[in-house]
Structure formats: structure tokens, C-alpha cells
Amino acid sequence: MSKRFWMFVPLLAFLGLAIFLYAGIGKDPSVIPSPLIGKPVPTFSLPQLKQQQRLVTRDDLLGQPFVLNVWASWCYACRIEHPLWNELNRSGQFPLVGLNWKDPTQDALRWLNQFGDPYQLSIADLEGKFAIDLGVYGAPETFVIDAEGNIAFKHVGPVNETIIRENILPLLQKPEGA
Amino acid sequence: MRTLLLTLICALATVSTAAPLEFSSLEEEQRFRNLTEDLRCLVCQNQSLADYGAGLADDLKAEVLRLIRKGKSDEAIVNYLVERYGNFVRYNPPFEGYIVLLWVVPPALLMLALIVAVKIMKNRTQLPDEEDME
Numbered sequence: 001m002s003k004r005f006w007m008f009v010p011l012l013a014f015l016g017l018a019i020f021l022y023a024g025i026g027k028d029p030s031v032i033p034s035p036l037i038g039k040p041v042p043t044f045s046l047p048q049l050k051q052q053q054r055l056v057t058r059d060d061l062l063g064q065p066f067v068l069n070v071w072a073s074w075c076y077a078c079r080i081e082h083p084l085w086n087e088l089n090r091s092g093q094f095p096l097v098g099l100n101w102k103d104p105t106q107d108a109l110r111w112l113n114q115f116g117d118p119y120q121l122s123i124a125d126l127e128g129k130f131a132i133d134l135g136v137y138g139a140p141e142t143f144v145i146d147a148e149g150n151i152a153f154k155h156v157g158p159v160n161e162t163i164i165r166e167n168i169l170p171l172l173q174k175p176e177g178a
Numbered sequence: 179m180r181t182l183l184l185t186l187i188c189a190l191a192t193v194s195t196a197a198p199l200e201f202s203s204l205e206e207e208q209r210f211r212n213l214t215e216d217l218r219c220l221v222c223q224n225q226s227l228a229d230y231g232a233g234l235a236d237d238l239k240a241e242v243l244r245l246i247r248k249g250k251s252d253e254a255i256v257n258y259l260v261e262r263y264g265n266f267v268r269y270n271p272p273f274e275g276y277i278v279l280l281w282v283v284p285p286a287l288l289m290l291a292l293i294v295a296v297k298i299m300k301n302r303t304q305l306p307d308e309e310d311m312e
């Protein structure tokens with residue numbers, strides 16, 4: 001090996017490291033990637049928030065892609081994204097299911113009255129067991145579930161228009177079995 | 179004075195408000211402590227489950243205790259949480275995958291730097307020869 005080669009090695013090593021580190025810039029290190037992407041939504045049986053004598057199970061939600069939004073009245077950041085859900089549901093057709101996480105029912109209902117209820121239905125997870133099964137560690141979190149009941153996408157934190165446009169809407173348009 | 183009071187209130191607000199867990203035996207408590215010290219609090223992220231009392235940490239600690247009482251092994255309990263939250267939930271991450279890179283690359287780079295430094299210093303102390311005339 002020529003001696004010149006060795007002089008370039010530090011530069012090459014630096015470039016390699018720089019590229020590797022640059023790839024990490026802009027990524028939020030506190031966001032934990034979900035190991036559940038591609039896996040089926042865990043089974044559950046929980047009451048509907050507004051009609052607690054009625055239970056919802058996983059099977060009730062299969063058949064078309066939908067968005068599952070984890071929210072709670074004690075979650076401040078949920079108020080930031082909430083107008084976006086309201087806007088999407090203006091026509092009343094947006095497939096949005098709410099997962100009300102560890103929230104006293106009265107507080108949750110009051111919150112929906114105050115800020116708007118864009119959810120086709122909200123599920124009351126008072127104990128938080130279903131949320132743990134979903135790997136939820138903070139609110140708000142948003143999942144997209146495909147028609148077969150598999151988790152196709154997860155976002156931690158408030159959604160914004162870019163995420164809705166680029167990540168959520170395309171997944172909702174996928175026909176069953178695609 | 180007002181800021182001092184406000185700080186105090188905020189500090190107190192972070193204390194767990196859940197009832198302390200009751201253990202049925204010393205053994206159970208020991209297993210619980212061992213497990214929760216090896217699991218990460220996902221909200222505060224730089225502390226173990228044993229250290230902090232955020233709401234989610236309380237829920238996860240209750241889960242751990244529930245699984246201990248169900249007779250699950252330590253490994254099964256950790257896997258239960260890893261299935262849901264990924265390897266990040268392990269406070270002591272396993273030595274596999276990209277974590278190996280994290281341990282190996284810095285010393286490897288250091289070795290490389292030393293080798294290159296030695297080579298360059300050796301070249302400088304040698305008299306110029308035909309190779310350098312290219």
C-alpha cells in the first residue's frame with residue numbers, strides 16, 4: 001500500500017462518520033420507534049366512552065382502514081392537534097376512533113363538549129391496559145390501522161398537516177388486501 | 179418568594195400519587211426491585227422504572243407485579259414489555275444489533291487513528307525514496 005493511501009484514511013474515516021452522524025440530525029431522540037408496526041392490533045374489550053354499557057372489541061373495528069387517536073382531557077398537547085381532527089371530520093366521514101386514555105369519564109365528556117368531538121366513537125381505557133398493549137407512552141399518539149387490523153403507522157406527539165397528508169391519508173386510501 | 183413557592187409546588191406535583199404497592203413476600207419484593215431497576219421509565223427515559231413515579235411508570239410497575247404474581251419468569255416479563263415498547267425499555271440494553279456498533283466503533287476508530295498516526299510519523303522520519311517521487 002502506498003504511503004499516500006494512509007494519509008487519506010483519516011479523511012475517509014471522518015467522512016464516513018460525518019455521513020453517519022448527519023443522518024441522525026433532526027431526529028428526536030426521545031421518540032421511541034414502535035416494534036408493533038405490521039403487527040395486529042392487540043385484542044381488547046372496552047366500553048364506549050359515551051355509552052359505557054356497550055363494549056367495543058377488536059373485531060368491531062376490522063374491515064376498513066382507520067385512525068386511532070390516543071387522547072385525554074389532562075393532555076395539553078392534545079388540544080394543539082385537535083382542531084386538525086375537527087377539520088378532517090367536517091363532513092362527518094373521517095374514520096377516526098378515539099382512545100380515551102386513563103381519563104375520568106366526566107372530564108373526558110366535558111373536554112369533548114368544549115373542544116369538539118370528531119371521533120366516530122371513543123373507547124374508554126380507564127386502566128390503561130390496552131394502551132400498554134399498544135406501546136403508548138404519552139398522549140397524544142396516533143395510529144393508522146389497516147383493513148385487516150394491522151398497525152400500519154404510528155406517530156408520537158401532536159399530528160400536523162404534513163404527517164396527515166404524507167403518512168395518514170395515503171394509508172387510509174389503501175383498499176382491503178392491498 | 180412567589181417563584182420559590184411555585185417551584186416547590188411543581189416539584190411536589192411530580193411525586194407519584196398512586197398508593198404504594200404492597201408485596202406479599204420479601205422474595206416477591208426482591209424480584210420486583212430487580213426487574214424494575216432493569217427497565218426504563220419511558221417518560222423520563224434516563225431513569226429506571228424503580229426510580230421514578232410518573233403515571234405510566236406506575237402502570238408499568240403494576241403490570242410487572244401482576245406478571246410476577248401470574249408466575250411469569252423474569253425473561254418473560256421483560257419480553258412482554260419489549261414486545262410493546264422495543265428494546266429501548268431495557269435499561270441495560272442487550273448486546274446485539276446496532277448497539278454492538280455503538281460499543282465497537284469508538285475504540286475501533288481510536289485504533290485506526292493510532293495506526294495512521296504511527297504510519298505518518300514513521301514516514302516523516304524516513305529518508306525520501308523512489309516511492310515518494312511518483
